[in-house]
Amino acid sequence: MEASEFKARFLPLSRRMYWAAWRLTENREESEDLVQDVFLRLWTQRDELPEIENAEAYCVKLIQRRFLDLRRSKHTEASLPQDVSLLPSGDDLHREAELRDHAEQAQRLIDALPENQRQVIILRDIEDKTYDDIAQETGLTQVNVRTLLSRARRTIREKFGNLS
Numbered sequence: 001m002e003a004s005e006f007k008a009r010f011l012p013l014s015r016r017m018y019w020a021a022w023r024l025t026e027n028r029e030e031s032e033d034l035v036q037d038v039f040l041r042l043w044t045q046r047d048e049l050p051e052i053e054n055a056e057a058y059c060v061k062l063i064q065r066r067f068l069d070l071r072r073s074k075h076t077e078a079s080l081p082q083d084v085s086l087l088p089s090g091d092d093l094h095r096e097a098e099l100r101d102h103a104e105q106a107q108r109l110i111d112a113l114p115e116n117q118r119q120v121i122i123l124r125d126i127e128d129k130t131y132d133d134i135a136q137e138t139g140l141t142q143v144n145v146r147t148l149l150s151r152a153r154r155t156i157r158e159k160f161g162n163l164s
Contacts, residue, residue: 001046117152
């Protein structure tokens with residue numbers, strides 16, 4: 001494909017490509033970078049481009065794929081430790097699995113509580129709200145909130161002890 005044909009066919013799509021990139025990134029610079037990356041790819045593959053029937057759909061799909069590729073590579077880079085010594089040991093992995101298991105058990109126990117106890121323990125221990133805020137939100141008195149919380153915690157402690 002000649003440069004003039006490339007310009008005539010693909011440059012008018014730049015605005016559509018930009019808006020597709022913008023919907024994905026919601027960032028001007030990233031959108032512009034995506035469009036530029038895709039134009040570079042189109043140019044390097046210009047000899048295979050005459051086979052494309054719908055250039056606009058093809059370009060938008062390239063934007064989406066490039067965006068996903070960049071996100072995956074950023075996620076992979078961020079998740080890889082830079083220092084091998086930071087990799088978790090077998091003991092750490094075991095401890096992590098154990099903690100996850102305990103958290104799941106605690107969640108099941110909380111879910112099994114009566115509605116008012118479940119609501120109070122979630123507001124206090126998970127959402128870290130004050131007794132005052134909980135009383136206002138639930139319409140209970142602070143004394144009721146403290147009583148329900150105490151009962152809920154005792155129930156969970158007892159049932160959790162029976163599980164172990």
